[in-house]
Amino acid sequence: MSDDGVNSSPSSSSDPSLNINMRLSNNLPDNQNARSKTITIAEGPDTYGALNCHPSSVPANPISPAEPNVFFRIGVSEDRNKRCRKTMEDAHSFIYDFAGIRGQGYFAVFDGHAGKHAAEWCGQNFHEYFLDALISQPAMPVPDLLNKTFHVVDLRLTHLAHAARTSSGCTAVTAFLRAEHVDAEKEPKGFLNPAISPRGLMEGIGEDKLEAQTAYTPSRRNSLAGGTNGSIGGASSLTDSSLGRKTSGRRIRDFVRGLTGADKKDEEDDIPITPSAADGSRIEAIEPQSEKGLRWVLYTANVGDARAVLCRDGKAVRLTYDHKGSDTQEAKRIMDAGGFVMNNRVNGVLAVTRSLGDASMKEFVVGSPYTTETVLDEMDEFLIVACDGLWDVCQDQEAVNLIRNVHDPQTASKILLDHAITNYSTDNLSVMVIRFYRQ
DSSP states (O other), X not given: OOOOOOOOOOOOOOOHHHHHHHHHHTSOOXXXXXXXXXXXXXXXXXXXXXXXXXXXXXXXXXXXXXXTTOOXXXXXXXXXXXXXXXXXXXXXXXXXXXXXXXXXXXXXXXXXXXXXXXXXXXXXXXXXXXXXXXXXXXXXXXXXHHHHHHHHHHHHHHHHHHHXXXXXXXXXXXXXXXXXXXXXXXXXXXXXXXXXXXXXXXXXXXXXXHHHHHHSSTTSOOOBTTBSTTBOTTOOOOOGGGOOOBOOHHHHHHHHHHHHOOOGGGOOSOOBOOOBOTTSOBOOOBOOOXXXXXXXXXXXXXESSOEEEEEETTEEEEOSOOOBTTOHHHHHHHHHTTOOEETTEEXXXXXXXXXXXXXXXXXXXXXXXXXXXXXXXXXXXXXXXXXXHHHTSOOHHHHHHHHTTOOOHHHHHHHHHHHHHHTTOOSOEEEEEEEEOOO
């Protein structure tokens, strides 16, 4: 299939960033590997929602974080699997203090096929759309918001694919850790940061501008949840005078090399990580507080065969559903729509029955996600979010057993990745481990 890049639709706007994006649409980078935003480390314990940015403090105790307000830690390992794959088509993203609420988190893996572009776009932009939905409709149940986000993103990818004559797609698994009021009568159940405002993405507003910001320099991605170039939640882009502190280039290089093995050519110095509001003031994450106490709820949504598996008291609990051609219900849905399944592939081509993108097969391969809602308690130890490159060669309980006693999530993610390669996985590999801390 074509591996041409996606682009945005033509626009008559005079915004320079949009003009840049239009020029890039016909001259996208030749690199066929999907690239996630570079993993960085903050100078302090706060990240204020920066995409793929860890707080600086490292847990001194392997069972508890160094900072009292750190509710989880994340480890990510990825590998092209060069023995079997010429290109890397996976992307990932994670955010501490998502939506400007202390302790909330966003975690996602996107597994591309027929090209990198759908997965790379989702890794850079999906969280922006979800945040827009979250803050613009706070009373709507989160599973419904996730469902709506998946559909809007799917439509956007289809539009971009038609405009650029591409046909890539991706499976997706997303997870959102949310602080909520214990009081079931309280509406909305969650919390909002008043400094964050929606972009209008769910209504089709500002999409071109967002993509111009996130795609302008592919090797230097400064998207922050949910905004870009240092802004949160629809705040305007930062100016040079309001960039705030910057991380040390050497520190980033050392950290990223240890986490992901990134090539030197993909590393950038002085990546701004401090988001600001439209007036240039810094946005602070707020502490969720409730008279009757808080509960922490993990919401997941997936299409395709990427999975999220929760370790609850040592037992593996799958929170996702594999949408494959071998599934009887999925095969019936496709045949009822006028398609067919041959050799467990949709129309003899695609092994998954749900995905984001895949514009040429959208009539059958839908973007409707499977969603779950799980209230976490002290028995919940960690979450594994990974593409099928792991799950093709590793059972859920086996994965949990391998890393249950490994308290460093980065080490744990590498153990799972190495296990998949050792057991002859033939796919790209992206593994994320989120270790929860008891508060």
